[in-house]
Amino acid sequence: MVRVATYFAMSFGAFLFWQSMDKLHVWIALHQDEKKERLEREVEIKRVREELLAQAKQKDSLA
Template structure:
């Protein structure tokens, strides 16, 4: 009886462990995706800002 209970407890423990690892993996992947999107948006903002600054410099040099 003890062996059956031990087997059941170990099986349940393994199941809970793998489920938690799966949830952790999904959470980490989502965080990485959010970070990548944020960095891409910041790079786009920087690029547009540089273009606008260069256009402003050209307009000032022409005036």
């Protein structure tokens, strides 16, 4: 009976371990996606800012 209980406890422990690792993996992947999206937005903002500054310089040089 002790062997059966030990086997069950070890199987259940392994199941909980793999479930927690799966959730951790999903959380890390989502976090990396959010970080990538944030960096892409920052690059886009910098590009638009540079374009606007270039346009403003052209208008100043023409005026």
